[in-house]
Amino acid sequence: MAQFTRVSGIVGLITLQNPPVNALSGALRQNIIDVMERALSDPKVKSVVICGQNGIFCGGADISEFGKKMGGTPLVPLIHSLEASNKPVVAAIEGVALGGGLELALGCHYRIAHSKARLGLPEVTLGMMPAAGGTQRLPRLIGIPAALNIITTGRHVTAAEALQLGFVDQVTDHNTVDAAVKFALSVAGQSMDARRISNFPCPCPSDVDALFEEMMQKVRQSARGAIAPIACVQGVRAAATLPYSQGMQREAELMATLVTSGQAYAQRYFFFAQRAAGRWRMPGGAGWDTSKPRAVHKAAVIGLGTMGRGIAVALVQTGLSVVAVETQEKQLMEAKQAVSGMLERGAKRSGAAPALDRIRYSQNLQAAGDVDLVIEAVFEDMNLKKKVFKQLSAICKPGTFLYTNTSGLDIDQLASETSNPELVVGMHFFAPAHVMKLLEVVYGPRSSPQAVATAMQLGKKMGKASVAVGNCRGFVGNRMLKHYKDQSYFLLEEGATPELVDGALEEFGFPMGPFRMYDLSGIDVGWRFRKEEGLVVPGLASGPSARVRRGLRYSPLGDLLCDQGRFGQKTGRGWYQYDKPGGRVARSDPWLHSFLEEYRAKNGLVARRVDRQEVLERCLYALINEGFRILEDGIAAGPEDIDVIYVFGYGWPKHRGGPMFYANMVGLAKVLERLEHYHQAHRDVPSLQPCSLLRRLVASGSPPINTWREVIKKLHSHL
Template sequence: MGNINDVADLSTEGEIAVLTLNSPPVNALSAPVREGIFEGIKKAAADSAVKAIVLICDGRTFIAGADITEFGKKPTGPSLFDAQDMIENASVPVIAAIHGTALGGGLEVALTCHYRVAVPSAKCGLPEVNLGLLPGAGGTQRLPRIVGPEKALEMVTTGQHVPAKKCLEMGLVDELAEEGKLREGAIAFAKKVVAENRPLKKVREMNGKVEAARGKPEIFENFRKSIARKTRGFLAPEYNIQCIEAAVNKPFDEGIKVERELFTKLVTGEQSAAQRHVFFAERQVWKVPGIDKDTKRIPIEKVGIIGAGTMGGGISMNFANAGIPVTIVERDQAPLDKGLATIRKNYENTAKKGRISMDDVEKRTGLIQGTTDMKALADCDLVIEAVFENMDVKQDIFRQLDEICKPGAILATNTSALDIDEIASVTKRPEAVIGLHFFSPANVMRLLEVVRADKTSKEVIATSMDLAKKIGKIAALVGVCPGFVGNRILAQRQREANKLILEGAMPWDVDRVLYDFGLPMGPFAMSDLAGLDLGWRKENSKGETIRDVLCEMDRRGQKTGAGFYDYDENRKATPSKIVEDIIKDFSEKKQIQRRDISDQEILERCVYPMINEGFKILEEGKAIRASDIDIVWINGYGWPVYRGGPMYYGEKIVGLDKVLAKMQEFQKAHGDDFEPAALLEKAVKEGKSLSELGY
């Protein structure tokens, strides 16, 4: 039958037509792919010798979803709906043959086929929610008809990729083909469908499962409650739920109308634009100018960690999880034993939750060895120092590592703020020194700031970025400066939060505004959680800050039952009258006239200086791209994804002209802490976006 177009080929095996799509890398639903489906099915169905059609893809996957690059552009050729109608209304059965992933629009195409066959390694899912969207091509109406509303709700609100075996149990897939023999298996299944004269099963007409849920609103009420905390602030999960409700309570065509209306609202809305920005930013962050696939990598087969405390233990777990042996060094046996016991306990807790097996616990703890002898690091390919933040201590460790470690080993520090060039300067191999700043808890938090020092080699940078991926992190390459990218920006917010409470706000006002903005917690709740005495020394305390006063009163946060807030036995926080009085006294002593401060001022004072600092970081070359800063803040500090990161928020949601005007206004009122970055002024003056300015 031959080629339909450049990406679609039609052939026959006896009375079975096979329509093969091949549009690398993932057979996304671009205009040529849609045309290939539309014309291919039309041509095959028109042939009286054809009794069934198999729709299959070459390459590594079935149709993996919409072509995201076409979003917002005028569609050409047949629409996805045209292609789906052609499949669904074909005069002969159409069988989807699935390998790799059938995601989003790919699964929506498969759902318009009359039957579905998959290899065991295949996965199906509707992950649109992760882009702030909902399946807009009938997915929310067909899926609950085939798997039931409860499973459909779970799938559309999590975007999970469901393994083929589970899809078979759910009825989403009709048969599993042998791995590596999908074409033969799908053709054999098609022949069986023809021989048994099976009906043209249209999913849109399967109403049994949705009718069974009609008049049971509690299904949706309970589900909303169960995901409320996780989906706070996001629109897409709620819109997905409303679509499944429509599938249950309305006829198919009316449900489709609801789906399209809500899809349009999301696709043209602020949240989805921000989430799509993050999607691309996560791919961009790995690209380092001057480093490519030809840059030499250093094989990392054994890792050493210095320090068995919270950070050292957490970092060790990342490598053990990836199957890489770890040697932890601690100065004394007691802290070493305690650290190793904590690691085991963490793994056992994960096993209790059913996330890993007890075999995994043994395997992973078995990969972690402890010692008090630094010389045990001699054969490590990478050593990460994770001791407390003291330059003298860190330099002393790096002098020792320089003597002990084999040539070619990477020497890394987990410092969150200290000058890595200074640390590297005490070694004879500064090119081997890099910062690997893990975020706490290191075995949970996704972000890794990879900090290049002045002399860090390309090989060490390339190896560190690759390794981050291997241990399941998202890495952003940043430069050396106080606090690097994440904590440097955080310092701006913390400073303003502390000033605001002296000027008239209360800690719970500031926390509420930032929580409502979408952050996981405000700065004062965060301080209480971390412990107010973190880095505080009684002997050095002069009672100069509210934190000093609270620590001296033994109000050190959640662990002592009191900090900025009072805590009950379940660590539930309530605003503290004691703290309120302390703050008011403090303002009086400092001769600060307290005033009413609006929520808007709290938000702008806390957030705009963060954006401004991001501009300074870019102009100093301490981050490669504006979107890398967004990735740091989303993955390291819980910035809400639906606001795209601080740089995106400033540019696309607020507007740089408004940010600059506010910074200038605040500078006049509150001084040079608000001095606008030169790059921000330049962007506004020239009317250019960050990307147009090369950031």
């Protein structure tokens, strides 16, 4: 609803009321039209202020209406009616003005924002574009380059930046509605002809074609196959080259194409998938997400390597008091400097003071004795972590939650070292921990619901997408990634090159292919781990036994590179060559190609032509197949959990929805058929054998992805 009242005698106050974010549903749009007509027909009303209830102006369109026939007045004529008003209309922006909410504000004649408000046009993040005049009005108001930056990225803009750019008229630290009413009184009775943005000329440089060509190249590169950012550039170009009415028509045409696209469907799915993953529960269980988290005021981080430093920064930025423990003096001094630098840079970006006083450093584990929770982030070694957990169990006060940052070690083994295993939960952060959005919260068989709930809530406060997953080797993300990696190596053995594999997967939308990723993270990281596992056999370079470990097909290619001292970017040589150690620009390496030919010859392998489609199917379907096994095993509660993990943690292109959604879009029967084909050709790779859950879903008619949770629940109930 939109409520109408008259304040200060002559100002009509229209309050948007559609909790929680005053989304512009069909009913609300119609209501705004109705109360606006009332305000305009009231001779006592000389100006109008539009605000939102509960300190939020408007979060935009009602996403649940997308793809459906909308009721009520469409947003475009509503905004045109505001702009055409002969009485001044002032938007009082508190909280957020996003998407359609900002477009509504741009239809007003003036905009007053609270200093903590955020504004933006984030439609591109849903595979769409601003379609209520956003691509036409914003460039007319703030210029083409600034408008393109905001529209093609979907980023949120602070009130201070909005004032600087010129799309709000005033910023206040006080009551925004009061400030807007005061402003409305000052402009009452004035002509609004010069305030209608649709009448503004679009400020254009002399060579507008060159500007848009340059911008289109940049956007294509960063979009990695997403079509919405491209459409946004085309929409802004229409503002620069066409009259307003024709530009609006072009905006509508572009939006009509986007809204029905598979990419928009994927990104709308992902929007709701994030909500589903946040409503965590143990598969087949009940009540987990109703468990109340415990309040946390003080936390400890044990181990200040790369991950520990990032975790400490994330905790401080959340507002907690942090004790950072590192027993090695040199490492501690380096960590102090690094953490202080990260906090200062973060504060500079946010405009706040760096909270350096919230963190205290110690070389003694005893310093963690009075905290509410501990996050252990020592080196990924089970014996070392067991030792730390045993010590923490004796040192910490009763009830302290003991969390471990591990990428795949058994949570239950660590819990067994403590006197209260129910307090132990995994928190798998992704590097850099204070930046990356994903957090896998790993519960063991004895983890208490409250321990999990507290970890989930803490992740949320850090601004992360927290996903609760079960305890198994590699959890969800790394367990699936293993099979993706295996296929990338096997493809090289069979005739592919790193350039072909990377090119295919980057064209699909990954920010980088697997071999560029291995070079970036360090090929030696996995090599050292495989050595500890006994998988690396020194001196074994050829023959049948070189390519089999524990009865399964194994590729020693990465191990052989490490034997040559080729660790990736850090050494200037890996799967590619770099100008210098630490260099970032990957170039094809003739030595590597000769090495692959020699390896194939030694092992009796005949190179064949591998095409890009096979690369995609082998790498992606092997990964997806393991995703179905994870669902079958109850490690993830639903496909949404897996998709959120892969988009936020592993670079899966958001416009493709996530691996399980992608399987649904391709068709489960097609995925099953191709897996069967590749398993027939590679009997020594059991991970290519289709999962029984995939077979059951296909046999039951390939139900839509939003019903899989119920299907899986029924399957579990029959076990």
